[in-house]
Amino acid sequence: MYRALLLLASLAVTGCYSLGVGxxxxxxxxxxxxxxxxxxxxxxxxxxxxxVGARVGVVxxxxxxxxxxxxxDHPGAVLQGLQAGVNVEAYAGDRFSLFLMPNYRLYxxxxxxxSDANDDPVVAERRVQAFAMPTLFVFDWEGQDMFxxxxxxxxxxxxxxxxxLGAHAGFSFHTPEDHLSITPEVSVMTGVLASVLDNDPYTxxxxxxxxxxxxxxxxxxxxxxxxx
Numbered sequence: 001m002y003r004a005l006l007l008l009a010s011l012a013v014t015g016c017y018s019l020g021v022g023x024x025x026x027x028x029x030x031x032x033x034x035x036x037x038x039x040x041x042x043x044x045x046x047x048x049x050x051x052v053g054a055r056v057g058v059v060x061x062x063x064x065x066x067x068x069x070x071x072x073d074h075p076g077a078v079l080q081g082l083q084a085g086v087n088v089e090a091y092a093g094d095r096f097s098l099f100l101m102p103n104y105r106l107y108x109x110x111x112x113x114x115s116d117a118n119d120d121p122v123v124a125e126r127r128v129q130a131f132a133m134p135t136l137f138v139f140d141w142e143g144q145d146m147f148x149x150x151x152x153x154x155x156x157x158x159x160x161x162x163x164x165l166g167a168h169a170g171f172s173f174h175t176p177e178d179h180l181s182i183t184p185e186v187s188v189m190t191g192v193l194a195s196v197l198d199n200d201p202y203t204x205x206x207x208x209x210x211x212x213x214x215x216x217x218x219x220x221x222x223x224x225x226x227x228x
Contacts, residue, residue, distance in 0.1 A: 017105070017109075017128060018040065018049075018051060018069050019040075019188070019189050019216040020038070020040050020051075020168065020185050020216055020220070021101065021136065021170070021183075022038050023053065023220060023222055024172040024174070024181040025099050027057070027062075027087065028225060029060065029225075029226075029227075029228040030058060032227075032228070033054065033056050034055055034225055035054050036053045036055075036222040037052045037053075037220065038050070039051075041216065041217045042216045043215040044214055045214075051067055051220070053068065061228075065085060065086070065101075066083065081106065081107040081108075082107075084103060085104060086101075087100070096138065097138045098136070099135070099138055100136075101133070101135070102133050104131055105132055106129055107127070107130075109127075128156070128157045128208075129156055130153050130162075134150075134151040135149040136168075144172060145174070147172070149167070149168060149169075151168060151189070152165060152166075153166060157208050163191075163194070164190060166188060167187070167188055168186065171185075178227055179223060180222070180223050183218075183222070184217075185218045185219075186215070186217055187216045187218065190212065
């Protein structure tokens with residue numbers, strides 16, 4: 001039991017910086033429970049990762065959610081990550097809705113910064129804590145859903161603060177019974193403002209530096225209770 005608790009704690013402080021939403025944009029009713037699993041691929045870093053999550057409807061139009069990311073543990077790759085937050089349907093219309101997804105994020109990056117095969121290994125650990133606000137503009141597309149919107153990222157990488165902006169777009173295809181949804185999506189993010197991030201000569205990961213751009217492709221599946 002003790003080891004299991006330690007493992008859970010370690011998962012909560014390690015991670016891949018996910019850009020994708022990783023879920024469908026339809027809200028749950030009170031007491032509804034829905035799980036998710038997805039595969040995402042970050043283009044620049046050539047890193048695929050798996051993301052799993054769950055969300056629970058609390059009151060009409062609001063739910064809580066948690067997501068975790070998993071990546072192979074090898075030099076230069078990210079390990080695991082955690083997101084926790086709420087989803088709020090700020091506006092609901094017949095053909096259009098607005099979905100807000102504020103969340104807190106905690107990650108760890110591991111970089112192998114050895115420049116030559118004969119050099120001694122130099123492994124650097126980067127910790128990221130951030131607040132993110134993805135916003136989804138959701139359109140009813142012949143009974144399915146199309147979404148797009150911006151996202152804001154504000155936090156710190158090690159001791160350096162950053163501000164970044166992103167965007168995402170995708171489709172959600174729902175089964176007639178509404179117990180299963182498939183969602184392909186694409187996301188991008190660019191660094192806008194940062195305090196000193198480039199003072200470490202071993203830094204190779206350019207994440208959050210001003211002008212840096214990341215792109216991510218994702219495919220997720222959600223399942224469980226019917227949407228509201």
